[in-house]
Amino acid sequence: MAHASTPAPPETARASKRERILRGAVEVFARSGYFNAKVSEIAKAAGVADGTIYLYFDGKEDLLVTIFREHTRNYLQSLQRELAAVSQPEARLRIAIRHHLQSLGSDRALAVVYQVELRHSLKFMSLFSQEEVAEYLDLLRRTVESGQKDGLFRRGLHPQLVAKAIFGILDEMVTSWMLSEKEYPLADQADQVADLVLTGLSVSR
């Protein structure tokens, strides 16, 4: 496609350089923490020169924001794909719960960035709770509401509160797993957690 003569970083080389930098950042942030992470360390982990990072990103902070945005977007997209064909509220919650635990449980470094590094400051925390995460909470809330409307879930519980509670439970599970020295697979808890949540939501007979 490129008929240029000289170097001509093919599309993919460029893409992979950007990805390598992001991956390097995830690993270095997870290992050292955002504030202690050195840009030069990230460059080394990515196999590029320090200055190269600034060709792709605005700086250290932009790396963190980008990691958050891209992973959250991917996360939401794949979740929505999985939910597309499922309308049953209970099943939808089970899928969401498993998806949450699987996504972060499959990449400890990414989990550390999500559970620890992204909460470095009020600024990031706000970022965290806006937009994408708000959308995620909304998705949970609507599912709860629809379950209540269908008479599947107990009414009387404020759907927004329930959505936050589910998020809080999942968040705590991930954090707890991430800090644990035992190496259990996080997704193994999906059924238990789903049982807990659905039991809590279930209509008493």
Added chain:
Amino acid sequence: MAHASTPAPPETARASKRERILRGAVEVFARSGYFNAKVSEIAKAAGVADGTIYLYFDGKEDLLVTIFREHTRNYLQSLQRELAAVSQPEARLRIAIRHHLQSLGSDRALAVVYQVELRHSLKFMSLFSQEEVAEYLDLLRRTVESGQKDGLFRRGLHPQLVAKAIFGILDEMVTSWMLSEKEYPLADQADQVADLVLTGLSVSR
């Protein structure tokens, strides 16, 4: 009470200086974030010279650790005092939930330190999840267990998981409140949250 003339920095002057420094640290950490907080800013907030901080603490990090330890200790002690005379598991959980939301809901700066600044690094996160917090989780777990044994709470739910879930829900409520731009009193949610939790635990009829 002291009739002596000279003795100088009476017990309380010294104590209050220490407290002023800790309070200054809470406020500056909440405002600027731990890493961006300048020791000189804390000193100014406390009304002491920069160097004075080092007469009372080992450094910036020690301030954060001390804030955590002392508040958590106080928190646990006052909770245990409130629970001393209460044996009914439902009532105990209601008290714990309200206590949690009240403690952090009455001091936004402290809440920021707890929800954000203490989670700066894996190191602090670990600190956070050890000892005092572990004791707190344990208290919740034992209450759940005793409710299950008494037939008040649904069996089949793993008590440790339930304890984590309760903690996760509370944690999320505090974070959500802390980040919210609305100024609602956090403790007002105590009943709702307690209902949510107790409903989830209740034995179906």
Added chain:
Amino acid sequence: MAHASTPAPPETARASKRERILRGAVEVFARSGYFNAKVSEIAKAAGVADGTIYLYFDGKEDLLVTIFREHTRNYLQSLQRELAAVSQPEARLRIAIRHHLQSLGSDRALAVVYQVELRHSLKFMSLFSQEEVAEYLDLLRRTVESGQKDGLFRRGLHPQLVAKAIFGILDEMVTSWMLSEKEYPLADQADQVADLVLTGLSVSR
């Protein structure tokens, strides 16, 4: 002598406090070096409060200057006392050489202060070469001159140069001993050094 009622630091207590501070300073300077020595360390070594040092001295620098001045004065006085009854130039040089090596060889901490700490800066070096030390060099020079006049010492050697040479030799012997890990008595070299010097000065037959 003091009929005062209360504390009444008797003459000697005061004197000894001053001496204790100076001795503490010699030891701490020798151990840590002048710049790394902390005033509070000296106070501790002397068994007084930090502030007390400032009742007796103008500060850290004054301590070093005072140590130098007082020891050098004592040194010169005792040397002059020993030389008072001796007129023979050879004997006078032998006495001076032994006296030099004995004085510093009997107190390694003091030797360190003299050979190392006093040479911290051009300012101290100048102090070192002025006044008392100049007087010492002069004493050596006059002895050499008188030996030459008497025909005991070879003429043709510039007396001032010889005096500096003798001082240089002695200085090097002290430094070498001070740095040596072996624990030989420095004064044992007095005769050898004196032989060396006197041989060099002796008239060829």
Added chain:
Amino acid sequence: MAHASTPAPPETARASKRERILRGAVEVFARSGYFNAKVSEIAKAAGVADGTIYLYFDGKEDLLVTIFREHTRNYLQSLQRELAAVSQPEARLRIAIRHHLQSLGSDRALAVVYQVELRHSLKFMSLFSQEEVAEYLDLLRRTVESGQKDGLFRRGLHPQLVAKAIFGILDEMVTSWMLSEKEYPLADQADQVADLVLTGLSVSR
């Protein structure tokens, strides 16, 4: 000589930056003393940014050590070159004496660093008396020994002691010159000092 266009900081630019920093350090150490010397002053003297110094050296202390090591190495190498073709012990000593006085006498700032700043602490003093300086003393000692074996120098004098004495005399001459306010050329004393030493060593007739 280099026809390449881009390669950037040519060997010499880099080398000269390093040299400029070292020279700046010599001057600032001589002017202010090691402890009072500010790294930023050295950077200014060298015409580089503060941080640049840390690209070439480990820190302030490393600068002092490097100055010492490199100058001493150069000194010894040029001395050995001068002595290579000279076997006569008297001539060898004359050359060594002149070389010593010339080297330090041609650079007052360097002399200050050698005579004053390097003796800041026992640690540096030890450095000073190890390795290179030990090699220098050895060279003097062997020359004395060989003169004694040849019957040129008086026996009965301990060669090691004589070597130290020569070093002490030279050291004192340099210090004395360095502190003097008169601006006499130090090397002018070479013959006088050599006469003094050789006279002292000469066999009586």
Added chain:
DNA sequence: GATGAATGAGGATTCATTCAT
């Protein structure tokens, strides 16, 4: 596009000195 040498702002901490008691 890529490099990496150079920059220089920024801050935690130490410690000599003061002074109220």
Added chain:
DNA sequence: AATGAATGAATCCTCATTCAT
């Protein structure tokens, strides 16, 4: 006279970012 808590000036070094090549 003695204390020692308090002060606050002073500086080394790090590291995110730039830009000439």
